[in-house]
Amino acid sequence: MKVKIKGFCTLESAKYVFDNSGNLIGVRLDVDSERGIRKVFPLELVEDIYDD
Incomplete structure (x- = not known):
């Protein structure tokens, strides 16, 4: 999946924790993995999640 994290300017590939x-x-x-x-980025910092 791809996520948009506060403070990051691009979408990043990530996994749920x-x-x-x-x-x-x-x-x-x-x-990072x-x-x-x-x-681990808490969900409060995740602005958008795009599941593949």
Whole structure:
């Protein structure tokens, strides 16, 4: 999927992130995942989601 995050000027490829209880907590950028970065953007920072 592609997401628009506040403060970013382009759409970014990302995946949903869930907590241990199965609750949606945010998104992680694919580029960060590939680099081993575990940063999660909370849903409050996600402006738009475009599912493929």
